[in-house]
Amino acid sequence: AKLPKEVKEDLEDPNSRYNFGWSHGKEKLESGKPDILKGSFYANPILDTPTTETSLIQRYPSYCGSNIWPRNTLPEFEVAFKALGMLIFDVGLMLAYHCDQYVSRGMKTRKDEGLESILRRSRCHKGRLLYYFPSQQGDPDGNSLSSWCGWHTDHGSLTGLTCGMFTKDGVEMSCPDSAAGLYIRTRSDQIVKVVFGEDDIAYQIGETTEILSGSYLCATPHCVQAPKGEKSSGIERSTFALFMQPDWDEKLNFPEEVRIHKELIPSNSALTFGEYSEMLLDKYYHQKQT
Numbered sequence: 001a002k003l004p005k006e007v008k009e010d011l012e013d014p015n016s017r018y019n020f021g022w023s024h025g026k027e028k029l030e031s032g033k034p035d036i037l038k039g040s041f042y043a044n045p046i047l048d049t050p051t052t053e054t055s056l057i058q059r060y061p062s063y064c065g066s067n068i069w070p071r072n073t074l075p076e077f078e079v080a081f082k083a084l085g086m087l088i089f090d091v092g093l094m095l096a097y098h099c100d101q102y103v104s105r106g107m108k109t110r111k112d113e114g115l116e117s118i119l120r121r122s123r124c125h126k127g128r129l130l131y132y133f134p135s136q137q138g139d140p141d142g143n144s145l146s147s148w149c150g151w152h153t154d155h156g157s158l159t160g161l162t163c164g165m166f167t168k169d170g171v172e173m174s175c176p177d178s179a180a181g182l183y184i185r186t187r188s189d190q191i192v193k194v195v196f197g198e199d200d201i202a203y204q205i206g207e208t209t210e211i212l213s214g215s216y217l218c219a220t221p222h223c224v225q226a227p228k229g230e231k232s233s234g235i236e237r238s239t240f241a242l243f244m245q246p247d248w249d250e251k252l253n254f255p256e257e258v259r260i261h262k263e264l265i266p267s268n269s270a271l272t273f274g275e276y277s278e279m280l281l282d283k284y285y286h287q288k289q290t
């Protein structure tokens with residue numbers, strides 16, 4: 001986020017709707033306003049070029065495009081991003097195995113249709129380095145719990161997260177406001193602050209896992225609160241998320257009873273994850289138009 005403007009512009013990829021490389025102020029919030037509170041850098045830490053087929057790149061640019069790296073300005077960045085992404089991926093596969101064990105108590109799934117197999121063969125995983133710009137006093141939304149990032153569920157399968165790192169002018173420090181950070185809502189509707197260490201990885205369930213597991217597993221609603229108070233001015237937050245999700249070509253066998261995005265899922269057929277994500281994008285796009 002602190003690279004010169006021209007360097008960041010070179011790292012932008014409008015064709016993928018800014019889903020590769022640098023993205024700032026391009027994503028729209030629920031209110032329809034651009035999200036200027038955070039800057040992101042997206043890349044697939046497992047594959048630099050998921051496919052060379054032009055028709056696929058045109059159809060699913062946000063998944064099938066190629067990584068963009070600041071190889072001249074920050075040569076160590078690519079190495080670190082891939083190492084962290086792959087670590088979260090490997091541990092995530094172990095977690096997926098246990099998710100399958102849990103779900104198998106309640107429903108029958110073929111082994112090759114389990115979460116672990118689906119994630120192992122996917123070419124669609126996406127790492128996102130997030131940088132929340134310094135909190136400002138008197139932000140219009142400064143008092144709400146979701147002041148840095150609103151309540152949402154991630155739409156993929158599993159999201160792995162590192163703990164947020166707070167800095168001021170780039171120097172690491174503990175956050176003066178202990179209430180700042182990530183919050184989740186539990187199955188019993190409790191709001192819980194997520195606390196974990198710098199050597200830990202936290203995983204959240206995404207919507208696709210909820211749907212495919214017949215709601216045995218539930219997507220984790222979460223938001224990020226900015227620090228408040230005078231002492232917190234100038235505090236920035238950085239973290240890394242790995243969105244583990246099925247391949248664009250993966251046929252999703254939706255169970256008969258579906259709780260979320262019901263209206264989008266045809267009752268008789270299996271969509272691919274690529275088709276399904278496109279429908280979701282269209283849905284949110286449509287909502288924003290009305």
Ligand SMILES: O=C(O)CCC(=O)C(=O)O
Pocket residue numbers: 128130149154161164182222224239241
């Ligand atoms: O900043 C965080 O800890 C969470 C980020 C997040 O929810 C997302 O990128 O979807």
Ligand SMILES: [Fe+2]
Pocket residue numbers: 152153154222
């Ligand atoms: Fe999220």
